[in-house]
Amino acid sequence: MDLLYTPEQQAFRAEVRAWMEAHVPKEPLPTLEGRVGFDAHVAWERTLASGNWGMVTWPEVYGGRGLDLIRWLIFEEEYYRAGAPLRANQNGIFLLGPTIMEFGTDEQKARFLTPMANGEVMWAQAWSEPNAGSDMAAIRSRAVREGDDYVISGQKTWSSRAAFADWGFGLFRTDPESKRHKGLSFILVPLDAPGVTIRPIRQLHGETGFAEIFFDEVRVPAANRIAGEGEGWNVAMATAGFERGLMLRSPARFQAAAKRLVELYREREADASPAAREAVVKAWAEAEAYALNTYKVASTVMAGGKIGAEASLNKIFWSELDRALHRTAMSLMGAAAELKAVGGRVNQWLEGYIFSLSGPIYAGSNEIQRNIVAERLLGLPRLGAG
Amino acid sequence: MEFSFTQDQIELRDGVRAFLDGTHGPEVLRRLDAEGGRDPAIWRSLVEMGLTGLIVPEAQGGLGLGLIEAVLVAVELGRADVSEPIVDTALVAPRLIADEARLAAIAVGELKVALAHRVNPWVADADQAGLVLGGAATGERLESADPLRRLFAVERADADPAMLDLSALTAAAQLVGASERMLALATDYAKDREQFGQPIGAFQAIKHHLASVAVALEFARPVLWRAAWALDHGHARAPVHVSHAKLAATDAAMQAAETAIQVHGAMGYTYEVDLHYWMKRAWALAGTWGDRAFHLRRLDAAVIDGAMAIGPDQTFETGMQHG
Secondary structure (H helix, E strand, O other): OEOOEOHHHHHHHHHHHHHHHHHOOOOOOOOOOOHHHHHHHHHHHHHHHHOOOOOOOOOHHHOOOOOOHHHHHHHHHHHHHOOOOOOOOHHHHHHHHHHHHHHOOHHHHHHHHHHHHOOOOOEEEEOOEOOEOOOHHHOOOEEEEEOOEEEEEEEEOOOOOOOOOOEEEEEEEOOOOOOOOOOEEEEEEEOOOOOEEEEEEOOOOOOOOEEEEEEEEEEEEHHHEEOOOOEHHHHHHHHHHHHHOOOOOOHHHHHHHHHHHHHHHHHHHHHOOHHHHHHHHHHHHHHHHHHHHHHHHHHHHHOOOOOOOHHHHHHHHHHHHHHHHHHHHHHHHHHHHHOOEEOOEEOHHHHHHHHHOOOOOOOOOHHHHHHHHHHHHOOOOOOOOO | OEOOOOHHHHHHHHHHHHHHHHHOOHHHHHHHHHHOOOOHHHHHHHHHOOHHHOOOOHHHOOOOOOHHHHHHHHHHHHHHOOOOOHHHHHHHHHHOOOOHHHHHHHHOOOOOEEEOEOOEOEEEOHHHOOEEEOEEEEEEEEOOOOOOOOEEEEEEEOOOHHHHHHHHHHHHHHHHHHHHHHHHHHHHHHHHOEEOOEEHHHOHHHHHHHHHHHHHHHHHHHHHHHHHHHHHOOOOOHHHHHHHHHHHHHHHHHHHHHHHHHHHHHHHHOOOOOHHHHHHHHHHHHHOOOOHHHHHHHHHHHHHOOOOOOOOOOOOOOOOEOO
C-alpha cells in the first residue's frame, strides 16, 4: 500500500488542472436532457476532444491517451473539481466503448471508437422494451437475417438520450425460435435509418432526454453486430457490468457534490437541525468511502484482477448515496427547495435530486443488484431452485 | 499510488485466519463463557503464532511491522472474537512504549498491557495486566453485556491522543471482522433454515437484508485501510480518517448485528446460537474508544468548520508525493 502520488502523477494532475481552468465553461450548461443543453454538451465533448481528453484510458490509436486507471481517477478528480459539464456521450464512452474494446473486431474498433472519443457520434442505449425492463431476457424485438443485412422490427423504450443521439446499441432476437437469453444479438443501429421512429418521453423533470424507439423493417449491415450471432446476452452482461462498475459514476462526481453540500450547510447552518448536520457529514463520508473503494478496485484491476459481481455493490452504494446527498440538500434548502430557479440560476439541487431518483432504478434496479450480491457473492439459493 | 496489499500482507492475514479458524471456534467461546475467565493456553497459542511481536521493533525481538499489518490481524481477531488482551497488548501498546525491556517482554508474551483512557470509563483485563498504561485501575469488576469481556473500574485515566487513535483504529478493525462473521453466520443460517418449502435465503426479503450488510461492509473496509496508512505515516489528517473508520465500522457492525438477529428469527434471540457473542462484542466495541457521537464530532469539526480541505482532489493528501 502506498497512498502517495508519484511526481509523474502529480505532474499529470497539474496538466489536467491547467487545461480545465482554461477551457471549462464559466457558467453551468443547460440540462443535458433537453435539446439546447444536449447540443451545448456536444460542443463541450468536442472541446474536450480538441485537447485529447475525450477518453483518457483508451489506446492512442483510437483517440485516447492510453492512461492507467489511477491517472483516470486523477483526471476525473480534476474534471469535477473544475465543475466541468456532464458527459453527453457517456453511453458511448463508458458503456459501448469498453464493449467494443472487448468484443469488437479491429475494423469495428477503428470505425466506432475514434468518432466516439472525438465527440463526433453520440450514442443512445436501446436495452429495455415495454415488457423487458428489469427482466431483460424477455426481449422481443427481432433482427431477421437477409443476406448481408439484418432487418429489425420492434420497440425499445427508456432509451436515454435517444431523442438527440446519432446511433443506438441494443439487443435483438436473431433466432425467432429462441427463448429468454438465448438467440439474442448485440447490434448497432443508426437512428436516422429509414424505418426508425423516435418518440420522446417526457421525464420527471419535464425534459425529453428519454425516448421510445420504433423499428419498422430497419435494414442494417450484419457488420454492425458485435460478437457472434446469438452471443448478445453475454456481451450485454459485460456492458451492464461496465455500467454498474468502475467507470460510469466516477467518485469525483459525488465528492464534488458533497463539497457543495457542505458549503450549502455552512450558508444555512443557522436554520439547520443537528440531524441535517449529521446527514451532511455522512454524505461527505460516504462519497469519500466510494472514492477509496474505487482506488482499491482500480489498484486490483491494474494488478491483473477482474471486477465481477462486486460491481453490483458499487451500483447500490453510489445510487443510494446520491439520493441521500440530494435529499439532504433539499431539506437544507427549506422553502426554496421547490423553486426551479434560485437567484436567477437553475436550482441544481432540485435537478440533482430528481435525477438521483433514477439511480436506484436504471442500470438494473437495486432490487436486481441485491439479488446478484446475495446469489453470487453470498451464495444464497435462487427461489424454487432447492 | 497503490491501494492494495502486498503478497506478504495477504499471506499474514490468511495465515492468522486459518490459525484462528482451527483453534478458536465458537466452542471455545462457549467454554470460556461457562468458565468465566481467560485461558492461558489460548494466550500461549497467540504468542506462538507470533502475534505479540508483530509491531514490536526487530531490535526488541519483534517483526517490526506496521499498522496495515496490525489492522489486518485485528480484523481476524474480531472475526474470531478473541477476548484475550492481544489487541491492547500487541497491536496498540508497542507504539506507546519506549522502554526496550518492556517491548521485549511484550514480544515474547510475558507482559500483558491494559489501556486506560479518559474516553473509556473502564479498563479491560486489568486484573491480568502487568502494566496499565495511561492510568490506574481499581480491583472493582463490572459486568459487560458481552460475557467474554472483563472490565474494571478506573481510579485515574489520562487522555493520550496517540492511544485513542491507535485503539479506535484497532476497534474499528475488530468491528469489521465481527461484521464479516455475523454476515457469514446469518448467510449460513439462511441457506439451511427452511420455511414455506424453501431455504429462507431464497426469498428476496432475506437476500436484500443480507446484501445491504455486504454493501456497508465493503465500503467500510477501504476507509479503515486509509486510516491505518495515514496513522502509520503520521499524516496530519490521520485522526479524522480514524474517526471516519470508527464510524463506518460501527454503522456496518450495528447493521450486521441487527440484520443477523432478524434473519435468525427467534433462534437469534437465544443463547443457543453462536451469533450473540459477536453481536455483544459489536455493541461493546461500538461504544469503546470513542462512541459514535465522539467520532462524528471529530469528523464534522474537520469537514464543516473548514479545518480540512475537502473535495474530489483531496481523497489523499495531494500535496504529498514521493520525492
